[in-house]
Amino acid sequence: MANLKQLAHSLGLSITTVSRALDGYADVSAATRERVCEAAEKVGYRPNASARRLRRQRAELVAVTLPSDPGHIGPPHFLDMLSGCAEHLAAAGLNLVIAPVPRGESELDICRRFVDGRRVDAMLLVRTKRRDERVEFLQSRGIPFVTNGRTESLLPHPYVDGDGFAGFRAATLRFHAAGHRRIGHIAGPQEYYFAHDRCRGWRTAMEECGLATDLCAEGAPLEQGGYLAALDLLRQPSRPTALVCATDEMAIGALRALREAGGDNQISIVGHDDLPMGAFTSPPLSTMRMTGENLGASFASLLLRAIAGEPATELQELHPIEFVDRDSHRRPAQAA
């Protein structure tokens, strides 16, 4: 309702003094400060955000781009993550704006608009590609940002990611230890870092075990993609006895393919993401997920530290993957 000028006038003080009193500077007497704060409280004074932002040259905003294309947006708890992130940012006076990508525009366009219009102090990127033009752009502009997922960018940048390589390697080795020899991989689009990373984990494990790496099929990171990829593998002369899937959605599609192709319930399967619906599939889907609670807080903290100027190499979090054992990974090795 009121602005600084009116408040100052009503107190018989200058704008400067009122402003500084409210900000708790030492060069205003305790008595005045008291009086000012009291009056401000009474009229419910809140500084005008736009004015402050202009003067301070800060947008007090962080944007996260929401990819619209293929597949829904990331992991199941994505909104929870955003919510947690926003909450922690808010504690530092920053708000989180969500920036979906309209059809006909690229994520890069969005970044450009936000950055060049000085609408944000930092950006949060999800679903990184191995070579990610958004990352390159933001690096060239020198604006702070954090990604959910690594990239192959030459310059280091802040990120939070799960160690998909280790997770998928471990999952594959587990199958090997259980006696499986024909272990297939249903891969996501290799341009995405996470998909490539997970694929590498599987391939490395296979090579370590001296097994062939031809049982690999790539598809869109969706139910349908997993379904088609699984059909592909089931057509091979020697069928896999176990399937490591890049995502739960794909794993659920693979489950459907298995059901249709007969030999139902004979092939072990494991996914990644811990989608809630995995608990209800038949068989219940064994899966993996990134450890670490309150990922939102991680993102927020990294963003704030990036804004504060900490070097990127200090702002990289690689979380281990943990197994969520349900039932789908327990099929015997020789059955298929």
Add this chain to the structure above:
Amino acid sequence: MANLKQLAHSLGLSITTVSRALDGYADVSAATRERVCEAAEKVGYRPNASARRLRRQRAELVAVTLPSDPGHIGPPHFLDMLSGCAEHLAAAGLNLVIAPVPRGESELDICRRFVDGRRVDAMLLVRTKRRDERVEFLQSRGIPFVTNGRTESLLPHPYVDGDGFAGFRAATLRFHAAGHRRIGHIAGPQEYYFAHDRCRGWRTAMEECGLATDLCAEGAPLEQGGYLAALDLLRQPSRPTALVCATDEMAIGALRALREAGGDNQISIVGHDDLPMGAFTSPPLSTMRMTGENLGASFASLLLRAIAGEPATELQELHPIEFVDRDSHRRPAQAA
């Protein structure tokens, strides 16, 4: 990079002219406009958002409060909805900020901060209560807002809602037509409008059929709440043969209760929300959902029209509920 002053200087024009040229005013010659736009394009000029906001007295922002308490945030496609809304708002130059409620603060506090700090041009509220203090506050401040869900506020306000009353009444009548006579209701907390509305639908149908309305149990709008409420109803001397549940989450909890209480698969059940995981439960969960595609666009449009000053009564959307028939509602009426 560049601001208006520099751009104007480099062109030998005044700030005014450059500004007006870029905004396409008629009082700048076509030639100059051309020249200005070209130069602006070349240096990648984008007006500073904070400055424009200050001058225009608009925040160019809309905030949506994300409730943290009980249960996750609303319907399954909530993020999709937000994303769609943000996309349409962006087309009008508005960005959507998400405002979760930190522990220790109320949603009202959040509204106050955003409104009194002039941080937003409008607000989007979800999960309305029958008597909603946020609504009352925003009405008193006269700031535009739209709710997801109705309230019992005396003054009309813009909303988008599903006709839960009609939906639950119809669902109940369907059970009645299938021969059911002991039809129970698992209700959500009655302070929420949607929960009360759905409960009323069930009760009205029961009364229309001349049936008793005592088979009603209330619980938290969560799996556990549905589970406990269902146990409650199963303890009744004459068990229900069908269950109408306020939400899918509760219905899934009820399914668990049914499984544990024996008499498995004997009781018909229907939920609401069309959670994806409902397709995977056993039996697959029959459910309901609000019709209308691209709800996000509805919200965005209502918000924009509210900002433009259209009266609230023109900005109310009540969507019919449609059934999603899977399997859980097909149990015979006499079985239980």
Add this chain to the structure above:
DNA sequence: AGAATTTTCCAAAACGTTTTGGGAGTCAAG
């Protein structure tokens, strides 16, 4: 040619803060 009108431009005033660079007083030390 002079008057009226239209076209094209611009200086200056906002918008509401924060911050800079002092300026009065007061007090203690020299």
Add this chain to the structure above:
DNA sequence: CTTGACTCCCAAAACGTTTTGGAAAATTCT
């Protein structure tokens, strides 16, 4: 009494736009 240090305050200059209210120049009309 002067000097210096301190305390408390403030005027004015930003921040980068948009908008107001003309003014000069060009054009059209008498």
